[in-house]
Amino acid sequence: MKAKKVVPFILILQIIAMQAIQAQTNCRASEANATYIKKHISSQNEYHDFNYQTKKIQGKGGSESYQIPVVFHVYGTSFNGKTVDDELIHKALNDLNKDFHGMNDDFFSIDSRFSNITGTMDITFRLARIDPNGNATTGIIYHAEKNGYGHGSDSDTQISADAWDNYRYMNVYIQNDLYGNNETNNTGVAWYPFTHMSDNNLARVVYNGAFLATNTDTEQASILTHEFGHWLNLIHTFEGGCDGTDEVDDTPNENGLHDLNCSSGTNCNGEYVNTENYMGYNGSSGCYKMFTEGQVDRMFAALQHPARVTLWQTQNLIDTGLIISEAENVAPVVTIDTSMDNFSFEEGETFELKTTVTDANGSDDIQKVEYYVDGNLLDILRFLPFENEFPNLETGQHIIRVMAYDYGGLSNTMEITITVIPRINYPEIKWISSNISFAENSIQFATGEATRRLEIKAITDTHDIIVKGPDFEKQYTTIIDETITIDNIAKGTWTVEIPSLNKKITKTLN
Ligand SMILES: [Zn+2]
Numbered sequence: 001m002k003a004k005k006v007v008p009f010i011l012i013l014q015i016i017a018m019q020a021i022q023a024q025t026n027c028r029a030s031e032a033n034a035t036y037i038k039k040h041i042s043s044q045n046e047y048h049d050f051n052y053q054t055k056k057i058q059g060k061g062g063s064e065s066y067q068i069p070v071v072f073h074v075y076g077t078s079f080n081g082k083t084v085d086d087e088l089i090h091k092a093l094n095d096l097n098k099d100f101h102g103m104n105d106d107f108f109s110i111d112s113r114f115s116n117i118t119g120t121m122d123i124t125f126r127l128a129r130i131d132p133n134g135n136a137t138t139g140i141i142y143h144a145e146k147n148g149y150g151h152g153s154d155s156d157t158q159i160s161a162d163a164w165d166n167y168r169y170m171n172v173y174i175q176n177d178l179y180g181n182n183e184t185n186n187t188g189v190a191w192y193p194f195t196h197m198s199d200n201n202l203a204r205v206v207y208n209g210a211f212l213a214t215n216t217d218t219e220q221a222s223i224l225t226h227e228f229g230h231w232l233n234l235i236h237t238f239e240g241g242c243d244g245t246d247e248v249d250d251t252p253n254e255n256g257l258h259d260l261n262c263s264s265g266t267n268c269n270g271e272y273v274n275t276e277n278y279m280g281y282n283g284s285s286g287c288y289k290m291f292t293e294g295q296v297d298r299m300f301a302a303l304q305h306p307a308r309v310t311l312w313q314t315q316n317l318i319d320t321g322l323i324i325s326e327a328e329n330v331a332p333v334v335t336i337d338t339s340m341d342n343f344s345f346e347e348g349e350t351f352e353l354k355t356t357v358t359d360a361n362g363s364d365d366i367q368k369v370e371y372y373v374d375g376n377l378l379d380i381l382r383f384l385p386f387e388n389e390f391p392n393l394e395t396g397q398h399i400i401r402v403m404a405y406d407y408g409g410l411s412n413t414m415e416i417t418i419t420v421i422p423r424i425n426y427p428e429i430k431w432i433s434s435n436i437s438f439a440e441n442s443i444q445f446a447t448g449e450a451t452r453r454l455e456i457k458a459i460t461d462t463h464d465i466i467v468k469g470p471d472f473e474k475q476y477t478t479i480i481d482e483t484i485t486i487d488n489i490a491k492g493t494w495t496v497e498i499p500s501l502n503k504k505i506t507k508t509l510n
Pocket residue numbers: 027028029030226227230236
């Protein structure tokens with residue numbers, strides 16, 4: 001009895017511990033920005049003026065496509081025991097871009113209360129390929145371990161010294177201990193657009209490498225999307241609690257307790273909380289899925305802010321290497337597994353195609369990959385992985401073409417031929433009675449003690465069937481819809497063999 005009473009107590013302790021860890025991993029953007037504008041009166045005025053401007057700009061975005069050159073500064077080699085390398089950062093940016101485009105895997109499972117106000121944005125954050133000195137770069141700079149760049153002012157001199165020109169590059173700093181206080185479980189912090197920050201090369205997202213891409217789970221990794229949202233002037237959806245505002249009309253208020261996690265629940269006004277919103281905290285527990293239309297309008301407006309507007313101008317995209325001059329540009333290379341060429345499979349099976357698309361100018365210079373079947377456009381993919389499925393292809397030969405485009409407009413293509421053959425109809429074999437059954441390939445047995453009957457039924461085709469058992473061996477030629485029945489079969493091992501289909505099943509009747 002005593003032991004049984006202990007169990008719920010341990011469970012409660014575990015739940016409290018989980019909540020405590022989650023609370024500590026939350027971002028401190030609200031506090032950091034409040035501290036900042038308190039200190040810089042010009043920024044405070046700019047912030048309020050721009051909020052006013054934003055409401056006038058709202059609704060005017062949405063049609064344009066944006067690119068932002070990004071530089072990642074990585075400090076140290078261990079992030080709670082995890083590493084951060086080029087590949088991980090490529091994946092993190094790829095996933096983040098999918099979130100902004102509404103191409104995240106869980107986008108189509110958004111709560112129906114909010115699916116009609118989801119907002120997506122054609123913005124792609126890409127690693128810079130030319131550094132401030134005009135040299136080639138991967139857009140990822142590795143530094144010795146340093147911490148504390150999440151602080152408002154303590155590290156300003158160092159941050160500024162490491163920064164690349166804020167009017168040309170978005171700067172992301174990857175550290176482990178964001179506030180230099182020996183806490184390594186804070187996820188990230190970011191600042192809204194401020195001219196004063198960009199003037200002093202202090203504009204930034206600071207993020208914990210332990211929560212990047214596959215260093216954590218998918219939902220926690222989307223906290224990077226949350227921080228980029230702040231960088232585009234988004235405020236927490238729970239700012240100020242029930243009486244506060246995030247300056248966006250379509251996001252319901254939240255009480256700021258973040259205790260709903262991914263369950264549905266109402267706020268203090270009785271409205272449902274948008275727990276799946278990237279700018280709340282609830283979603284990090286497993287359901288970060290969406291921005292709202294209002295938030296996207298606010299981000300489009302932020303792109304017009306003096307501290308952001310220079311970044312996406314065509315000349316800057318050329319200067320940072322995101323757009324390559326025609327003379328230097330190289331077309332992407334499309335590779336399809338050649339074993340897939342002349343591949344044939346049965347009607348009704350799904351053909352999966354894996355392609356590799358690379359670009360000599362840099363792995364991320366792929367704008368889109370188009371998939372054609374017999375000349376008809378089937379699908380367009382914009383982000384890794386470049387894999388596609390071709391379900392329900394008709395019998396016969398098909399030409400699959402994959403065409404990849406880079407941002408400079410160059411394209412390359414590769415084709416393969418596949419053949420869909422008619423479906424093979426296997427005979428159905430049943431070992432009748434009782435409720436024990438098993439399936440092996442397309443052939444089924446059911447067996448039991450009651451009648452000990454073996455039943456073999458050819459559904460649509462004719463095959464020779466050899467049946468063997470204890471003191472029993474017989475060859476049958478079944479025709480369509482004819483059933484072979486053997487009653488009172490002896491206990492022991494039985495085999496049913498269809499040589500023409502290379503099928504053999506063995507079962508023991510005990
Ligand atoms: Zn935040």
